[in-house]
Amino acid sequence: MTGDKPYNQTFQVTPVQSLGGKDPQRRKWQPTPVFLPGESHKQRSPSFIQRFLQWTELLDPTNLVLSIEKIEKSRQLLLTNEDASRGDLEDKRIQEAWKRSLSTVHPDNSRLIPGPFRPAALLPFTAPTLFLSMLPVKSLKSMILPQASFYTYSTAFNIVNGNASYDRRAHESLLLGAGVIVSSTFLGLFPRLLQVRLSMNSVLSRNFIPVIILAQLSGMNVIASRSLEPMRGIEVMDKEGNVIGYSRKAGTKAVKDTATSRVVLFGTSAFIPEVFAYFFKRTQFFLQNPWSLWTLKLSCTVLVMGLMVPVSFSVFPQIGRIQCNELEKEIQSATEETELFYNRGV
Numbered sequence: 001m002t003g004d005k006p007y008n009q010t011f012q013v014t015p016v017q018s019l020g021g022k023d024p025q026r027r028k029w030q031p032t033p034v035f036l037p038g039e040s041h042k043q044r045s046p047s048f049i050q051r052f053l054q055w056t057e058l059l060d061p062t063n064l065v066l067s068i069e070k071i072e073k074s075r076q077l078l079l080t081n082e083d084a085s086r087g088d089l090e091d092k093r094i095q096e097a098w099k100r101s102l103s104t105v106h107p108d109n110s111r112l113i114p115g116p117f118r119p120a121a122l123l124p125f126t127a128p129t130l131f132l133s134m135l136p137v138k139s140l141k142s143m144i145l146p147q148a149s150f151y152t153y154s155t156a157f158n159i160v161n162g163n164a165s166y167d168r169r170a171h172e173s174l175l176l177g178a179g180v181i182v183s184s185t186f187l188g189l190f191p192r193l194l195q196v197r198l199s200m201n202s203v204l205s206r207n208f209i210p211v212i213i214l215a216q217l218s219g220m221n222v223i224a225s226r227s228l229e230p231m232r233g234i235e236v237m238d239k240e241g242n243v244i245g246y247s248r249k250a251g252t253k254a255v256k257d258t259a260t261s262r263v264v265l266f267g268t269s270a271f272i273p274e275v276f277a278y279f280f281k282r283t284q285f286f287l288q289n290p291w292s293l294w295t296l297k298l299s300c301t302v303l304v305m306g307l308m309v310p311v312s313f314s315v316f317p318q319i320g321r322i323q324c325n326e327l328e329k330e331i332q333s334a335t336e337e338t339e340l341f342y343n344r345g346v
Contacts, residue, residue, distance in 0.1 A: 165235035215267030265312035
């Protein structure tokens with residue numbers, strides 16, 4: 001792990017249940033340890049720099065191919081080791097176990113996150129479709145597949161990695177996801193259709209308006225795909241991990257913060273390559289090698305997004321804080337705590 005302290009330096013582990021089921025592909029996973037600031041630690045939540053360094057490790061591509069057996073051994077080590085939550089822990093095995101658990105298992109329902117939708121998969125799955133979505137429009141048909149692919153994956157990623165502490169059924173997620181994919185794709189294609197029909201060829205309409213629209217739609221996609229959280233409420237907990245109740249206001253804050261981070265992620269990842277391309281097309285090298293523009297834009301998109309993924313994930317803490325007086329009255333009456341916590345999701 002980065003630095004001298006483990007990832008969970010300011011957190012402690014809550015009680016867990018036992019594993020069940022014989023089929024390793026269908027077993028019920030133990031609830032993932034919930035990480036909340038304990039009074040005994042006397043520490044604040046990690047800073048942005050600490051969160052960024054932690055995410056650079058959790059986004060390790062090798063986390064996409066970890067076997068179930070390795071993940072289960074890591075979690076068992078955390079759950080059976082009394083020192084797993086100590087802030088001054090130096091055991092490299094514990095540090096690696098935290099890394100594997102946090103990057104592969106959902107913290108709310110303890111389910112194994114499918115490989116294609118783990119945080120480390122966001123870059124390789126969305127960078128190519130983001131690049132293709134920003135290419136100049138030759139025909140509307142050529143834009144349908146990149147736009148549909150980008151918003152299909154984004155919607156599935158948001159649903160899988162959102163807060164899962166509330167009650168939801170599989171068919172609800174499927175219907176919600178299908179509606180979000182169709183609407184997001186249509187809204188993404190609509191300005192492109194206008195661009196083709198009205199022959200809008202200015203730099204602003206051709207290069208930068210699509211960036212603004214993509215950034216806004218990325219945020220709207222999060223809000224729409226996780227719309228059940230503000231409607232039904234998500235779990236809020238005290239600093240020891242005890243669930244106080246379900247809060248719609250906490251759900252709204254969790255979705256809003258995540259949507260903001262997506263706007264930052266995809267807006268920046270689309271904008272910077274367009275700026276580089278704008279100036280590159282005025283160089284002598286481009287005039288002699290026109291094909292190099294697409295190589296530059298693809299490389300720039302991957303590099304910028306590779307930096308922006310951990311940055312956007314680090315903008316807000318994974319464990320969100322909210323003042324108790326901002327929550328529903330029934331929650332305020334159920335605790336004497338002044339500050340409660342919730343899982344923001346990714």
